[in-house]
Amino acid sequence: MRKNKIYVVGMGPGKEEMMTGEALAALEQADVIIGYTVYLELLGERFQGKEMRSTPMRQEEKRCRLAFEEAEKGKRTALICSGDAGIYGMASLMYEIGRQYPDTELIVIPGITAASSGAAVLGAPLNHDFCVISLSDLLTPWEKIEKRLAAAAEGDFAVAIYNPASRKRKDYLQRACDILLRYMEGGRPCGYVENIGREGTRAVTCTLEELREAKVNMFTTVFIGNSGSEIIRGKLVTKRGYQAETLPRAPR
Numbered sequence: 001m002r003k004n005k006i007y008v009v010g011m012g013p014g015k016e017e018m019m020t021g022e023a024l025a026a027l028e029q030a031d032v033i034i035g036y037t038v039y040l041e042l043l044g045e046r047f048q049g050k051e052m053r054s055t056p057m058r059q060e061e062k063r064c065r066l067a068f069e070e071a072e073k074g075k076r077t078a079l080i081c082s083g084d085a086g087i088y089g090m091a092s093l094m095y096e097i098g099r100q101y102p103d104t105e106l107i108v109i110p111g112i113t114a115a116s117s118g119a120a121v122l123g124a125p126l127n128h129d130f131c132v133i134s135l136s137d138l139l140t141p142w143e144k145i146e147k148r149l150a151a152a153a154e155g156d157f158a159v160a161i162y163n164p165a166s167r168k169r170k171d172y173l174q175r176a177c178d179i180l181l182r183y184m185e186g187g188r189p190c191g192y193v194e195n196i197g198r199e200g201t202r203a204v205t206c207t208l209e210e211l212r213e214a215k216v217n218m219f220t221t222v223f224i225g226n227s228g229s230e231i232i233r234g235k236l237v238t239k240r241g242y243q244a245e246t247l248p249r250a251p252r
Contacts, residue, residue, distance in 0.1 A: 004071040004104040008091050010084040010111020013197025014042030018117065023109050030078035034067045039080050042198075051075075064094050068101045083113040088134060088162060115160040118193040118221040121203045123235025125191065125223040126158050130238075135172045136163035149176055153183035158229065158238045161222035164192075173222065177212035180224060184208055189225040191236040192216055205236050 007026040012018040027033060032051040033040065040052050053070065055063040064079070071077040081089035091108045098106055119126045131152050135145060152159050159180075164173040180188075186209035194202045194217070206214065208224065216222065229238040 004074070004101075005076070005107060006067050006071050006094070006104060007076075007078045007107050007109055008085045008089075008094050009078050009080050009109045010086070010089060010113070011039065011042070011080050011082060012084075012112035013114075013117055014039065014082065015197055016044065016046060018112055018197050020109070020111065023111055026107075026109055027078055027080075029076055031075040032070050033078045033080060034063060034070065035080035036063070036082075039082055042082075043080070060090060060093060061097070064090060064097050067094070068097065068104055071104050072101070081111070083117075084111045085109070087113045087115075087132070112197075114162060114196055114221040118160070118196045119223065121193045121196060121201065122191045122205070122223055123232070123237050125225060125229065125236040125238050126160060127238045127240050128158060128226060128228075129155075130158040130160060130226075131155075132160045132162060134162040135165075135169065135176055137169070137172075145176075146179055149179045150183065153180050156226050158226045159224040161224070163218060164216045164220055164222050166218045173214065173216055174212050177208060180208060181212070184224075184227075188227075189229045189231050189236055190223060192220050192222040194220045196221060205231050205234060 009023050009026050011023060027047055030050060032053060033047060034053045036057060037054040040054050053066055067077050067079040079090060083089065085091040085108055094106055098104060115126060115132050133148050133152060137145060161176065186207060188208040190208050190211045191203065191205040192214065223236060225236060225238055229236065
């Protein structure tokens with residue numbers, strides 16, 4: 001028996017040149033593309049001829065069920081997520097709901113997540129062991145987020161922080177910095193990137209103390225260096241541990 005298929009597609013920051021070839025191919029072949037309204041708008045002209053189905057923010061379960069319903073009609077279905085579908089994306093929820101749809105196969109297609117795309121803009125802040133922590137307490141209690149921040153600091157990980165602020169969580173980054181400052185020096189190299197891969201991209205390097213006072217939004221990804229990180233020529237760099245030899249400069 002032929003199974004229905006749903007492609008769970010990580011679309012990266014949204015612009016076409018930052019999507020993988022596999023993601024573009026899946027969207028090209030899809031009869032219907034399902035996603036959060038803003039993400040569908042980011043797809044641009046290339047896919048405007050496709051059938052588009054959307055749900056507002058915080059209706060993720062409804063969006064997933066809609067994908068299964070469309071697939072059961074025999075349509076080639078793609079569900080899009082920003083960044084990577086398996087990193088703070090919809091892939092896990094699709095697998096959970098998918099237990100009720102045994103005749104539908106899920107195919108997860110990776111995308112460029114904000115940690116890697118933001119790191120590329122900022123320099124090389126995640127070039128050694130690192131962790132990613134979201135400050136959103138919508139699905140995770142703040143007490144658990146605090147423990148994860150403290151554990152990351154004690155382990156001397158470089159850290160990428162997602163969802164550092166929103167209209168209802170204006171002081172969450174400040175609260176996170178206060179936790180980190182218990183374990184780190186105030187001069188720890190840090191940085192943040194706004195609107196990664198989209199119009200108005202802005203990158204800032206700073207110290208942990210300066211980061212505490214920074215005004216960020218939900219479209220910002222924050223990076224905290226480890227004890228060996230440096231600002232080199234305006235870029236945040238976490239060293240891998242190579243012993244770079246000092247070589248004479250080539251004559252000009």
